[in-house]
Amino acid sequence: MAKVLFNEERCKGCELCTMVCPQKIIFMADRINKQGYHPATVEEMDKCTACATCARVCPDVVITVEK
Amino acid sequence: MGETILMKGNEAVAEAAIRGGCRFFFGYPITPQSEVPEYMSRRLHEVGGVFLQAESEVAAINMVYGASGAGARVMTSSSSPGISLKMEGISYIAAAELPCVIVNMVRGGPGLGTIQPAQSDYFQATKGGGHGDYHLIVFAPQSVQEMVDMTIEAFDVADKYRNPVMILADGLIGQMMEPVVFPDGEDRPNTEKPWATVGMGDRAERNIVTSMDLNAEAMEEINWRIQEKYDKITKEMLRYETLDTEDADLILVAYGSSARIALNAMSKARENGYKVGLVRPQTVWPFPYEVIKDLANQAKAFLTVEMSMGQLIEDVKLAAGETPVYHFGRCGGVIHSPAEVYEKIEEILNGGGAAK
Amino acid sequence: MTVVFDRPKSLRDVRTHYCPGCLHGVAHRLVAEVIDELGIREIGIGVSPVGCSVLAYNYINTDWQQAAHGRAPAVATGIKRVHPDKFVYTYQGDGDLASIGTAEIVHAAMRNEKISVIFINNGIYGMTGGQMAPTTQIGQKTTTSPFGRSAEHIGYPIRMTEMLAQLEGDNYLARGTLHNAAGIARAKRYIKKAFQYQLDNRGFSMVELISNCPTNWGMHPKESIEYIKEHQLKYYQLGEFKGGEEASK
Incomplete structure (x- = not known):
C-alpha cells in the first residue's frame, strides 16, 4: 500500500505539494506546527499512488514516500 | 650556505618563496613587480607547482584564499593599486585565519600614481586596509638578501599563526640587483593542516573555511580569539x-x-x-x-x-x-x-x- | 514496503533557513542526490556564495569554503588547482554570479576550469531585501526598480548560460527549471551530467536553474510558480547549450 509520511515540524506551509498531487489528496491542516505554519497533510491515504511528485517539489524534504 | 649570486629583487623574492615551500602562485601583472609572476611561471613549472595568471588582482587573492583553505603554501604579489584591489580578499583571508604570503612592491600613489618606489602604503599594510579588525604580519626588508631570508621564513610564520604575512618592500628593492645567498638543502616542507578542506574522506566532522557568523555574540567571540592571537604575535614576532x-x-x-x-x-x-x-x-x-x-x-x-x-x-x-x-x-x-x-x-x- | 522517496544521505537532516516555498531547498536536494548517486561526497569540496545560499554549507554534507561576493569561481579555482583529484563545486545566485562576479565566472569558464557551478537564477537579490538583479525581468518591480525594470534605463536581463556558451573548449552548459516535477527531474539530469563532466576531467560545467523568490517577488509560493511559467521561462530558454546531446542536435 502506498504511503506518504509528512515530517510536519519541517513543513513551512508553502502549499507547492498541493498544486501537483494528481489525486488532489494533500491539504493544509488546521493545526499549527512549532514553526508557526499550517503543515501539509493527507486525508485519504488509500488514494495515494506513491507517485512521489509531492516529495519531488517540496523545498523542505518534508515528505517520505513508501510503497 | 650556497654560493653568492647576483639577482634582481623581484626574482629573488620569487625564488625565496620556492625555497620556503611555496608551490602555488596566483597573480596579475603590474609594474614594478611583474618579474615576480614571470619568474614564478617558469620556476613553479620546474618544481611541480602551479602558476596561474588571474583575470584580476581580485580574482588572484580569492584563488589564494581557495588554495590556502585547501592546505597549500601559496603566494601572490602586486604593487600598490593592485594591493588595494586585493584588500577585500585579504580581510576574508585574515578572518578565516588562512596562511599565505602577499608581496607588495610599493609604488608612488595615490591613485594610479606612478611606477617608481614609495612607502606610502604603510597605513594600508599596518592598520588594516581592508574592513574589520584584523592584522597582517608585515616584514619590511631593506635589501634583497633580507627580503629573501624573510620570505623563506614567512611561509612557516604564516602557517604557525594561521595568518597572512605581507612582505612590504618597494619598487627600489624589487628592481635592483644585489648579491644574495640562498640556504642549501631542501625547500621548507609544508606543515600539517588538519583544518584544510580536502574532502571529508572518512572524517566525521566537516572542515568549513568561513569568515562569517551571523550571530553577533559568536562573531565577537571569533574576534576575541583572533585578538588573542595578535597579542601572541606581538610578543613573539617583533623584529x-x-x-x-x-x-x-x-x-x-x-x-x-x-x-x-x-x-x-x-x-x-x-x-x-x-x-x-x-x-x-x-x-x-x-x-x-x-x-x-x-x-x-x-x-x-x-x-x-x-x-x-x-x-x-x-x-x-x-x-x-x-x-x-x-x-x-x-x-x-x-x-x-x-x-x-x-x-x-x-x-x-x-x-x-x-x-x- | 519499499521507500520510493527519501532524503538523500548527503543532505544534512536539519531545517533550512529559506523562506516558505523557496526553491533553493529543491536545488540543494538535487545536488545532494547527485552527490549520493555518483558516490563523491567524500571527495567533495563546495564553495558557497554571498546571498541567501551563503549558508549552503549547513545543508550539504561535504567540506566547504565560504567565498566573498561573486568570487566563488576564483576560490574554487584555487582549491581545484591544489586538489585536481577532488570534486569542487560552487553554488551561486544571480546577484553573485551575474553581477558582481561576472569576471570570475567568465574567466573560470574561459580557462575551462574543471569545476562545476550551480547557478540559481531567481531574478532578484533575496538576502539583501529584493533589489533588482541583472536577471530581473523588464517591467518587474523590485525595491530598487519601484516602477518596474526599464530597458532604456538599465538594459535587458542577462543570459549568462548563452553568453558562456560562446567560449571554446569542452565544457557543459545547461539551463533547467525548478518550478515543476518534470523540470526538476530534467534539472537533476543536467546536474548529474555537469558533475560527471568534472569527474571525467573534461572541463568547466555549469547548470543554471530558474528559481523563485516568493518573499521578494511579493507573492504566494503558488503564484511564484505561475510567474516563472509566464515570465521567466519565456525569456530564459531551457536546455543544454553546450556539451550535451541536446546541444549537439
Whole structure:
C-alpha cells in the first residue's frame, strides 16, 4: 500500500505539494506546527499512488514516500 | 650556505618563496613587480607547482584564499593599486585565519600614481586596509638578501599563526640587483593542516573555511580569539634593529629602502660630530613601540625618514610621548638622497625645523 | 514496503533557513542526490556564495569554503588547482554570479576550469531585501526598480548560460527549471551530467536553474510558480547549450 509520511515540524506551509498531487489528496491542516505554519497533510491515504511528485517539489524534504 | 649570486629583487623574492615551500602562485601583472609572476611561471613549472595568471588582482587573492583553505603554501604579489584591489580578499583571508604570503612592491600613489618606489602604503599594510579588525604580519626588508631570508621564513610564520604575512618592500628593492645567498638543502616542507578542506574522506566532522557568523555574540567571540592571537604575535614576532642609539641626541626611525638612505646620512652626521642613532623596524606590524618609548627618555628628538608624506611617523609619535618627532620624506616615486636627509638632521640638531 | 522517496544521505537532516516555498531547498536536494548517486561526497569540496545560499554549507554534507561576493569561481579555482583529484563545486545566485562576479565566472569558464557551478537564477537579490538583479525581468518591480525594470534605463536581463556558451573548449552548459516535477527531474539530469563532466576531467560545467523568490517577488509560493511559467521561462530558454546531446542536435 502506498504511503506518504509528512515530517510536519519541517513543513513551512508553502502549499507547492498541493498544486501537483494528481489525486488532489494533500491539504493544509488546521493545526499549527512549532514553526508557526499550517503543515501539509493527507486525508485519504488509500488514494495515494506513491507517485512521489509531492516529495519531488517540496523545498523542505518534508515528505517520505513508501510503497 | 650556497654560493653568492647576483639577482634582481623581484626574482629573488620569487625564488625565496620556492625555497620556503611555496608551490602555488596566483597573480596579475603590474609594474614594478611583474618579474615576480614571470619568474614564478617558469620556476613553479620546474618544481611541480602551479602558476596561474588571474583575470584580476581580485580574482588572484580569492584563488589564494581557495588554495590556502585547501592546505597549500601559496603566494601572490602586486604593487600598490593592485594591493588595494586585493584588500577585500585579504580581510576574508585574515578572518578565516588562512596562511599565505602577499608581496607588495610599493609604488608612488595615490591613485594610479606612478611606477617608481614609495612607502606610502604603510597605513594600508599596518592598520588594516581592508574592513574589520584584523592584522597582517608585515616584514619590511631593506635589501634583497633580507627580503629573501624573510620570505623563506614567512611561509612557516604564516602557517604557525594561521595568518597572512605581507612582505612590504618597494619598487627600489624589487628592481635592483644585489648579491644574495640562498640556504642549501631542501625547500621548507609544508606543515600539517588538519583544518584544510580536502574532502571529508572518512572524517566525521566537516572542515568549513568561513569568515562569517551571523550571530553577533559568536562573531565577537571569533574576534576575541583572533585578538588573542595578535597579542601572541606581538610578543613573539617583533623584529627591529638599533644602531648607535646609546648616546644619540637624535634618533632616526626608518624601514626598508629608507633605512639604508638614513644610515648613510647618519654616518656623515657622526663623522661631523652629531650624535645620531637609528631604529629600524624589520616588522612594521608588530611595531617596536616599547623600544621607541624607552629611547624617548634619552633622546632629544626623533626623525622619521620615509618615502611618504608621513605615515610611519604616527606610530613613532604614539610611543615618543613628549619627545618631539620630525618627519622627512619624499613621495610620489621620488627617492630621497642621503644629502637631503643629512641636511634635515643638521637643521634639527641646530634648533631648526618644526616637529609634526 | 519499499521507500520510493527519501532524503538523500548527503543532505544534512536539519531545517533550512529559506523562506516558505523557496526553491533553493529543491536545488540543494538535487545536488545532494547527485552527490549520493555518483558516490563523491567524500571527495567533495563546495564553495558557497554571498546571498541567501551563503549558508549552503549547513545543508550539504561535504567540506566547504565560504567565498566573498561573486568570487566563488576564483576560490574554487584555487582549491581545484591544489586538489585536481577532488570534486569542487560552487553554488551561486544571480546577484553573485551575474553581477558582481561576472569576471570570475567568465574567466573560470574561459580557462575551462574543471569545476562545476550551480547557478540559481531567481531574478532578484533575496538576502539583501529584493533589489533588482541583472536577471530581473523588464517591467518587474523590485525595491530598487519601484516602477518596474526599464530597458532604456538599465538594459535587458542577462543570459549568462548563452553568453558562456560562446567560449571554446569542452565544457557543459545547461539551463533547467525548478518550478515543476518534470523540470526538476530534467534539472537533476543536467546536474548529474555537469558533475560527471568534472569527474571525467573534461572541463568547466555549469547548470543554471530558474528559481523563485516568493518573499521578494511579493507573492504566494503558488503564484511564484505561475510567474516563472509566464515570465521567466519565456525569456530564459531551457536546455543544454553546450556539451550535451541536446546541444549537439
